[in-house]
Amino acid sequence: MDSKFHILGSITVAAQTQELNVIREFIARCAADCKFDEQQINFIELAVDEICANIARHAKERQSAKEIIVSVSIEDSQFVVTIEDNAMPFNPLNVPSPNMVDYFRAYKSGGLGIHIVRTVMDNVIYTPSPTHLGYNALTLRKQLPV
Amino acid sequence: MKITSTMMENILLLAIEGRVDTNTAAEAEEAIITTIDNGAARLAVDFSGLDYVSSAGLRVFLLAAKKMKKTGGQMVLCGMKPIIKEVFDMSGFSALFIILGTREEALNSLK
Numbered sequence: 001m002d003s004k005f006h007i008l009g010s011i012t013v014a015a016q017t018q019e020l021n022v023i024r025e026f027i028a029r030c031a032a033d034c035k036f037d038e039q040q041i042n043f044i045e046l047a048v049d050e051i052c053a054n055i056a057r058h059a060k061e062r063q064s065a066k067e068i069i070v071s072v073s074i075e076d077s078q079f080v081v082t083i084e085d086n087a088m089p090f091n092p093l094n095v096p097s098p099n100m101v102d103y104f105r106a107y108k109s110g111g112l113g114i115h116i117v118r119t120v121m122d123n124v125i126y127t128p129s130p131t132h133l134g135y136n137a138l139t140l141r142k143q144l145p146v
Numbered sequence: 147m148k149i150t151s152t153m154m155e156n157i158l159l160l161a162i163e164g165r166v167d168t169n170t171a172a173e174a175e176e177a178i179i180t181t182i183d184n185g186a187a188r189l190a191v192d193f194s195g196l197d198y199v200s201s202a203g204l205r206v207f208l209l210a211a212k213k214m215k216k217t218g219g220q221m222v223l224c225g226m227k228p229i230i231k232e233v234f235d236m237s238g239f240s241a242l243f244i245i246l247g248t249r250e251e252a253l254n255s256l257k
Binding site (some may be wrong): 038043045049115 | 239
């Protein structure tokens with residue numbers, strides 16, 4: 001797969017936690033198609049799951065997002081996952097990563113999910129919706145296996 | 147997700163199978179925390195049937211470890227598949243737990 005830009009697929013689901021399995025299966029399939037190994041497939045699946053779980057949980061609490069769109073493409077030898085939601089803009093990258101010693105002491109200090117996303121992906125960019133009716137996007141990138 | 151609990155010579159063995167994620171974490175938390183609240187002083191958690199864990203699941207094990215510490219109990223984890231161990235390592239959680247290889251090693255360490 002050496003083309004510079006190649007769309008692998010896209011999935012649109014209701015912003016509900018029951019849909020997370022569908023998203024995980026879709027991402028795992030795309031990552032397997034790109035020859036990532038079992039560990040990397042699990043990490044990519046986990047990163048996307050953390051982001052989508054967060055959107056779905058907030059959607060339940062605040063009736064914010066109605067749907068989640070997950071798209072996967074290959075761009076310049078990178079596996080690119082774009083997660084879009086139509087909730088109020090919220091940048092998860094503003095959440096600081098927890099210090100594990102403090103985390104153990106405090107429990108539920110938050111930030112663990114996004115810490116995992118930052119650790120397993122090469123690059124994460126947030127783009128808020130330009131209008132209140134549009135979609136926010138989080139783009140996760142990971143170098144394809146050689 | 148399925149949790150099986152067995153008492154073996156004063157050691158409580160919890161075997162967790164399947165996935166501990168956003169959808170199953172509450173159920174896992176209730177089962178594990180109830181066990182600790184019922185007075186389990188020595189707890190071995192067998193992960194050999196665990197296929198997936200997300201931050202929601204990691205928090206459950208963290209809460210369990212914290213409760214065990216508070217009550218002066220001992221808790222060890224064992225039987226992790228490589229993909230699960232890698233999640234514990236990558237997230238920094240390995241430093242918070244005693245993680246052993248097999249169920250036998252875990253049970254022996256608590257005797």
